[in-house]
Amino acid sequence: MADLDLTDLHGALTDRALNSMNFLNEVAQHYPDAISLAAGRPAEEFYAVEDLHSYLDTFCAYLRDELGYDEAAVRRTVFQYGRTKGIVHRLVARNLLADEGITVDPEALVVTVGCQEAMVLALRALRKDSNDVLLAVAPTYVGITGAARLLDLPVLPVAGGNDGIDLEDLVAVMKSARAEGLRPRACYVMPDFANPSGLSLDLETRQRLLEIAAAEDLLLLEDNPYGLFPAEGVERLPTLKALDTNRRVIYLGSFAKTALPGARVGYVVADQLVAHPDGTTTLLADELSKIKSMLTVNTSAIGQAIIGGKLLQHDCSLIEANRREQATYATNLKALTDGLTDRFPDGEVTWNVPMGGFFLVVTVPFPVDDTLLAKSAQDYGVLWTPMSHFYDKPVQALRLSCSSVRPEEITPALDRLAALIRDQL
């Protein structure tokens, strides 16, 4: 006999967003021999366990030599409970300056358990009551949708269009939300090589988006996990945060793709000023830190030491540190788009050609759902992700990932995908 009834538990548990990742993982586990163009994990060929030892030693040396800690303080820093906002904040600030041209007060940073916790902290602070809503550019990363569901925060989609965001739709969605008495607290956007669309905002769109945010008193939640991975010959654009002159942007950072996922270290830049009833002012980062103290207490000091050590070994710049990875992703992405061109010359099947990142979207003239994915896995031996997982509606498109497939697998994977698509046409 059951002890609990699912319908008596929090509603998020029956929500598609929370079950989507589980479903996709299950399909992958069920068909281990299928080639995966689904997984968005980083390439793992360059990982070496020795590096973990070396990163840890480098970080401890930094505590000693640069911060002047004695041995007891070094041990305390990596073993004990620590600063809620983190212990690698100065190194993250140096990294933001080196790689993104963002100048940030280390006190305005909260180091988090991956970027996912950063999202939860921001949404928890911003969601005061049931009138609050989050806007998010569609298609939307399932992690932000899921975090919003956990906090009972409705997500209103803003059209992404072909340019990454439809600014007219953004204004229209805000206007209509406000007319209904709702309070749009922020708009979630991934301006560089977005997951899942692969799209990037051009410089003019970034500037106009910031103008709209200022005019409408809207915060922007900028998520940037893939920015260091442009395609070959593509020049990186400044992030929204680098262009942000009046603290409109809360910047969500990740080291999962640029260092390693296993440390679970991300961060949020929250330099907004918060007025208190007593007339004092705090940084939003300090308010997020209070929430963090009740969510995870602090981010693993050991995980932070690993990331800190990697940063230190590369002068706090991860661009050069990721040359091999960037080249791998760029080569794979080109192999995918070239391979699609070879196989679908007639225009019935289309796809975008991203400027970088891990993902591209293939549009087909037939329904694409979980049943088709299961069929693809079982009968054709190739995995991908139905784009419907990133909308709240059926979509005739699928996402391909270039990040964790081996180069020699790309031709057979595309052959299999092409066979599936032809059989569906």
Add this chain to the structure above:
Amino acid sequence: MADLDLTDLHGALTDRALNSMNFLNEVAQHYPDAISLAAGRPAEEFYAVEDLHSYLDTFCAYLRDELGYDEAAVRRTVFQYGRTKGIVHRLVARNLLADEGITVDPEALVVTVGCQEAMVLALRALRKDSNDVLLAVAPTYVGITGAARLLDLPVLPVAGGNDGIDLEDLVAVMKSARAEGLRPRACYVMPDFANPSGLSLDLETRQRLLEIAAAEDLLLLEDNPYGLFPAEGVERLPTLKALDTNRRVIYLGSFAKTALPGARVGYVVADQLVAHPDGTTTLLADELSKIKSMLTVNTSAIGQAIIGGKLLQHDCSLIEANRREQATYATNLKALTDGLTDRFPDGEVTWNVPMGGFFLVVTVPFPVDDTLLAKSAQDYGVLWTPMSHFYDKPVQALRLSCSSVRPEEITPALDRLAALIRDQL
């Protein structure tokens, strides 16, 4: 000009529970020369950075030798995204069997970012709507109160009395809550050497509590961070989970005190069966895992490897591994209670004599608040914790901690405390 107004952010940010830890940390930072009988952190004298390297290597060897992983799989396990429910679940299950006599299916475990995340997962799942409430034995650990605040879940105090829990009050609180249309989802309790009271439930009380939980269809959230630290000559009692024959207990586990806080690894045992509308059944652990995937994705694989390595180096039992720590805490606790006896022979000031753990409570005949703490820090050079932080009301008592004070500091600390108390009398 400020960008945001605190009153527009989530209400938890103005709640005492979330500001309490910050306040206490600030006092400690402001008076670094004061002797601290406040901090509840574990003793750090036995930590050694080399051990981290050794634990990591031991865990990798386990992946190779016991689980049969090749080198690529070893690297993948510690570097990549991983199983949401964790990668040390089998080792934690062995530890629970070895140290607590609890037999648990490793699939019913979720490895979490410290025990704090375990609390958040359980409360998030159980809080469906605004009728739901949590019961908690008073005085209550501020971490559970804070987690409940983040989730807009009211906490109803159950009297702790002198025995650790007043069972009649528990039944009365439940009855009156239900009469008001509220739904008590669970009762939070720390049966062994509780923080902050220092009290433990005797065996009979444990059994009666389980009977009441069964009769009232109430879940118990059992938190057990200090169970391995009995005072000298005290025999450990079985946990509620060890006595639980019908899945009434959700067990919250921590490695912060028995291994190290810096790994941020805890866990929850959630073996309850959840009925789904389609007639299927899942473990509550699987539902918590869905929530975790949107909160922190997974617990740091590197943090887990450190804890896994420590467990493996001690045959998955942490009792022997903590002999030195247990002896240190027991010696300090005895020094505190003996020292109080020497200084306050006349009964005007009283205290409890805990059976173990980190904490004891001193009751005094005058108000004890944050102002008095600040005065104690500045004028007397000794830190402690006002018990009012663990209630929602003024209390004439203070908490002393024996865990991170050096033995030679105890006499001066008590002398200073006695001076403060005498001056107040």
